[in-house]
Amino acid sequence: MAEAALYDTYSRAPLRFERGEGVWLITENGERYLDFGAGVAVTSVGHGHPHVVGALKEQADKVWHLSNVYEIPGQEAFARRLTNATFADKVFFTNSGAEALECAIKTARRYQFSKGHPERFGIITFEGAFHGRTLATIAAGGQEKYLEGFGPKTPGFDQVAFGDIDAVRAAVTDETAGILIEPVQGEGGIRPATTEFMKALRQLCDERGLLLILDEVQSGVGRTGKLFAHEWSGVTPDIMAVAKGIGGGFPLGACLATAEAASGMKAGTHGSTYGGNPLAMAVGNAVLDVVLEEGFLQQVRDVSLVFRQGLASLKDRYPDVIEDVRGEGLMLGVKAAVPSAELLQAMRAAQLLAIPAGDNVIRLLPPLVVTPDEAREGLARLERAAETVRASAKKTA
Ligand SMILES: *Cc1c(COP(=O)(O)O)cnc(C)c1O
Secondary structure (H helix, E strand, C coil): CCCCCCCCCCCCCCCCEEEEEECEEEECCCCEEEECCHHHHCCCCCECCHHHHHHHHHHHHHCCCCCCCCCCCCHHHHHHHHHHHCCCCEEEEECCHHHHHHHHHHHHHHHHHHCCCCCCCEEEEECCCCCCCCHHHHHHHCCHHHHCCCCCCCCCEEEECCCCHHHHHHHCCCCEEEEEECCEECCCCCEECCHHHHHHHHHHHHHHCCEEEEECCCCCCCCCCCCCHHHHCCCCCCEEEECHHHHECECCEEEEECCCHHHHCCCCCCCCCCCCCHHHHHHHHHHHHHHCCCCHHHHHHHHHHHHHHHHHHHHHHCCCCEEEEEEECCEEEEEECCCHHHHHHHHHHCCEECEEECCCEEEECCCCCCCHHHHHHHHHHHHHHHHHHHHHHHHHC
C-alpha cells in the first residue's frame, strides 16, 4: 500500500464510523458502539440531536460565513446568554480550545499591560495540565512529550505541583500576570482541584493583583453536572476558556471574561477569521437551549449517581482490574490496576468507547443526554471488559 497521505500524528484505532445516533456510533458494517468518549467530551447532547441539526440546517440555508467586520447573526445573542448564565461580562468566540486559551492568555497579559504593568506577563500553570497544541499552549501545559523538538519553549509559563498552594505562592513574582488552572484536570487523569485549593488561588490572585484563568474546555457546559465546574467550589474566575461541549461537535470555542479583565482588549488587539461564524453560533445557541433547559443539569447529576454506584461496585468486585474511580458528574475517571491500554482494548472489544488519560486512567465522558438504562448498558460492557482482562491475566500468570 502506498504511504498514507495524512500526517502520521495520530495513532488511530481501526474503526470507521458512518453514523451517530444519541450515545451510539455505528460502523460501516452496522456494528453499534456505545460512545462514552463523545469525541473527547465534545458531543455533549449526543450525535444527531434533532434540535441542533435543525438549527444548523436552517442557518445553512441563510448564510454560512460573514467577516467579523460585520455584525454576525446569533453572536450577540449567544454571548448575552453566556454572560447571563456565568460570572462573565464579555465573550470572544474562537474555533477551538487552544484558541480560547490563546485569547485567555492574551487577555490576561493585555490587562496587566493596560494597567501600566507590561512586565507582568507570566502565567503560573500546573503539572499534569493540558491546554492545547499551539506553541503557547504546549508551553502552558509544560509536558515534555508535547514540547520536544519544537524549538525554544515559549517564555512566560511557570509550572508548579497541582494542589500545592505554597508552591504557587512561591512562584508568584513581580512579573506574574495570572494563574491558569483546569478545575478538573482532564488529560491529566480526571484530577479535580479541591474547593480549598480553588479558594486559596482566588484569594492569592486578589492579594497580588493577578487574574484567575480557568480552562473549562473539557469540564464546562454541563459536563460535571453544573454549567461550569468551578461552580462546585463557589469560586469565580476573571477569565475562562471554553470549547469542546459548547459546540456539540461543531468547531466552536469561547473566551469569557469580566469587563475589568477584558478591559485591555481594545479594537484591533485580537481577531479570528472564523471565530463566531454564523453556523457555529446557530449550533452553539441550540446546544445551549438543551443544556439550559429546566432540569437538564439535574438529570446529569442523577445519571452520574448511576455511574458512580456501578463503578464503585465494579471496583469492589474487580480490584485486580480497577484501582480507583473518581470525577464529578459525567467527567469520570477509572484508574486501572493493569496497564490502562489493556482495559481500553477490552472495552473496545465489548463495543464500549472511552478515552485514555494520564495516571493510567480511562476517561468516561458520555454525552450528557445519556439515560440511566444506557449508563447500565455501559457498566455491563465495562464488566465484560474487566472479565476479559482478568481472564487473560490468569492465563499469563
Ligand atoms: C481539549 C482541550 C484543550 C484544547 O482544545 P482544542 O480544541 O483541541 O484546541 C485545552 N484544554 C483542555 C482542558 C482540553 O481538554
